[in-house]
Amino acid sequence: MRKITLKLLTKLPTKFVTNGLALIIILFIYGVVGSYFIMGLNLVDSIYYAIITMTTVGYGDYTPDTGIQKIFATTLALAGVALLAYVFNILLTNFQERMSKYSKGARTMTKINDMDDYYILCGCGRVGSVVFEELRQRNQNVIVIEKNKEICENIEENDSVVTIPKDATEDDLIAKLAGDKCNSVIISTGDDVSNLFIVLTIRETNPDAWIVTRASKLENISRLKKAGADKIVSPEVIGGKDLYFESTRPHVLRLTVKHGLDELLDEFKIITKHGCTLETIDYHMPGIETPLSRDIKTMDLEEGKKYVNYLNSHPKAKTALENLYKSVNNIHSHSISGPDKPTFDRLIKDLEKQEEIIGKNLTNKEIAEITRKNS
Template sequence: MKTLEMLLEYFKRNRLVNFGILIILAIILYGVLGSIFIMHLNIYDSIYYTIITIATVGYGDITPITPLEKIFTVTLILAGVGLLAYILTFIISSVTENLQNRRSGRIMAKRLAEMENHYVLCGFGRVGLSVFEELKKRNQKVIIVDMDEKATEDIEEDENIVVYNANATEDKTIKKLNIDKSLGVIIATGNDVDNLFMVLSIRELYKDAWIITRASKKENYKRLKHAGADKIISPEASGGV
């Protein structure tokens, strides 16, 4: 029942799949109308003839006689076999991928929820990598948050390391990181605006969170401190955390 609800929700949101379904219905409608007006069949035989022609079953009980009937049948076969096969393949693969993504999302949510006494590392560039290596040496648990999958693809995940490819500036992402049970949040992106936004969001959601952030420009130190950062570092001034 839950899977059915997920499928219905997916169809509602995915216009390409809906468009594919409309094309399939259009092919069936073409076959039925053509069978009525060209083959001179009744509605029931028209539906029957359309289905067996598209499915390439062809029992031989209804046979096109005139050139026009033969042309119609050929076009129906081409449309049915070619386009229908392509669209069905697309729909099946698309739905399967969506269900797999949903399942992966549930697994990720479970892993994130199970993390305790960990550090949340936002941003995995040069500084983020340096921070991660230091935390790893100390056998600390880490959730790495970065939108760039390529930046994190070489990280070997285990029970102490979770990679979450998402936008850390969004509240919905922040809420999944179990920050209230963490040892602290380390913001290491090279964008001071993003860092400021993350500090503000995290401090608003988690009053007691310990937040350390990177500042690329000295003039932003006060802004970050005022936003709620407990400690501010500069990659030029510090080699680690």
């Protein structure tokens, strides 16, 4: 019962304090007027009698004699006690609430100072909650800044998770936190204006901070980039890509092949000859399941020629790519999209004449086993 009462009191609006003070003034006026007309006192004595009766001091120097006087004194005393108790209770509750907030804020800053490094997550809605789960699964230290107090209350805090229930745009707290110990600031609110303001606030005092932000609208990506965001992620773009790849899944082929850098252009000629698009290239480190991926997304032969010419005219870039091929023992996978299965069959036949095909539509785990044996 005590906890329920305290919870209700701490949620009382501050307007109740103002209303209580207003009622005390009204009661005081009632006491003065009643004392003047009912008790028959002069103005000064009426003020005096109203105060000592409202506060239940009652020195006894003025005693009500008639019935109406006794009723007046009783109502004034009871109303005074009730109102004064109400106002003082509200004031005390507000004071306790403020002290509690101050104490919690101090404990929060102590926990943050004890963290060796951390991620800052601004906004923990639909997108932010997914990011939070990814960070928590990897046992990362996370500071969640979320203006929705209910969301913060639903997050279980521990030594590696701290919640700050406030709007990140209201002050420069986030700029202070995004210092040397901050690995990255992830801004995932659904409002691009707020995201832009947060980016500017951080970048103003932390030029080296790594900032990743969400962009709800495509037209705001360039603005966020100019403001200082290092990476901008658009759920619209990601969702569109996922929809596209899911819709083309029956017409996407993953070929795991083995060849050197010299066969690069010939391979690309065969892919474009069949009207297919080279979507990605995955380089498989020996025995490691997760590959190193590159987005290509082209079916233009001229782009392939330009890239080969670039490598031939830039020895350092060519050497770096050659070293990458050597580190993966020339084993890599191509994700190729095409019109239909017969086209893929013809494509595979032509590629087999050019290079070694290890397999098609293999999983990363299967490829890791192959590369482990070949290493």
